Amino acid sequence: MQMMDKARLCPGMILGQDVYNFANQIVVKKGTVLDERTITKLHRFEIPQFMIEEEVLSVQEANSYHRSSYSERIQNSPEFQKFQENYDTEILRFQNMLSCVIEKNQKIDCEALYRQVVMLLKDTGNSINAFDMVQNLRHYDDSTYAHSMNVGLLCNVFADWLGFDEEEKKILTVAGILHDIGKTRVPLEIIQKPARLSEEEYQIIKKHTEYGFAILTENKLDYHIRYTALQHHERNDGSGYPLGLVDHHIDEYAKIVSIVDVYDAMTSPRVYRGPTCPFDVIQIFEEEGFQKYDSRYILIFLRRIAESYLSEKIKLSDGRTGKLIYVNAHALSRPVVMVDGEAIDLRKEKDLKIMEIM
Incomplete structure (x- = not known):
């Protein structure tokens, strides 16, 4: 039995411990043989390592079995190569910008953040290409900065699907990029703890929403951007945090970002495979999400993804x-x-x- 980084989980491995959600409910039982769907589910939790009993398949076998020719075509295209190169540059720029904001109290430049996204998307061809490219980025697993950039990119596309005007689109994009900024104030040892979180540690992690709201309020950013940081973990049925808000009490932009936030977490590529099949992700949303997310947004989001194929x-x-x-x-x-x-x-x-x- 060994501890395994979640980025290295592969189909065929046997889980050596019960996995709990933050409400202390078992979500995956000890002895479960991991498949793609279960691994995708595990990646939704901020647990960096899991206890594994043994491997049924080797990592090499899993790599070979799960490789997608569709994914390979994307990754081998000149369009993707250019996107990857530009993405690398912009992630470093974004990380440096946030470091200056947190450590040197510099102001957040929303215009610069928006330009980063526009530049990355301008050569992707169409909206679903942007989704495909984000889902095929391979070496940013579990990076808060990469996840935040991905959410901003996908929010920009989603804004077009929703018929937003340019100003609304800019606000949603920046709200997506900055939704997790509060995690910069959460101790790394808690975020990366290789075991079940205590109730006290869970409460600390949940504070990232309030920390983010405080940082963005200090910078006097748009109302929707600030409240997206605060409310992107709220759910329509009241099951979210930090306040357990329901439906119309949640900011509209936070509702949208929450969908993209979860989608990116579920579809992020892993060491053992390319992106999760979009129809698996849609099924998870259908099974778990319709009561949690605003139907005006989730149905458009999932329908446009499905129709793109x-x-x-x-x-x-x-x-x-x-x-x-x-x-x-x-x-x-x-x-x-x-x-x-x-x-x-x-x-x-x-x-x-x-x-x-x-």
Whole structure:
């Protein structure tokens, strides 16, 4: 049995401990054999390491098994190579900017932050390309700075889907970039603790929302940007923090950023595989999220992602390949696919699912 960094978790490993959420409820039981879906779920928790009993598959086997040709095509494209290079530069710039804000009390330059995002997106071609590129970045696992930049990038795209004007788009983008700024005031040993958090430690981590609000208030930033930092962990059903707010008491921009925040956490690529299949992520949202997130936003977000893969080649869980031909509006994770001349409605075929985009 050994402690394993969560970035190194692979399908086939056996979990050697119960995993608890911050409400001290068991979310994954000891003895569970990890698969992609379970690993994606574990990455949603701020626990850096897990106890592993043994490996059923080697890391090399898992790498080979889960590699996606769709992902490889993106990573090998000149467009992605340029995006990666620019992204590297902007992450360093963003990190230096926040260091100056926190350590030297310099003012936050929202215009510069927005220009960073616009520059990164200008050559991506279209909105879903931006999502694909962010999901294929490989060497920023668990970086608060990279996650914050990703959320800003995806919020910029989401703003277009929502029909925001330029000023609204700028506010949402910057709110996304700065939503986790309060984590710079949380002790690193708590954020990276390789074990279950105590109640006291959990309360400290939750303070990052209030710390962020304080930092952005000191900088006299826009109301929505400040309240996004404070409320991006609030949920429509009252299950969030720090105040347990419900529905209309939560800032609209915070509601939007909360969706993108969770989406990026679930789809971030890992050592053992490329990005999680988008339809797995959509299914998790459908199972857990509709009561937690504003339907005006979550449905548009998931629908646009699902529809972006129309006509793409897919692989089903039984190994057959086909083409995605229709998205079911009331079951976005279970579209209609064409396989060997037969239209298969995945709403009716409960034992089948899309495993990957090819």
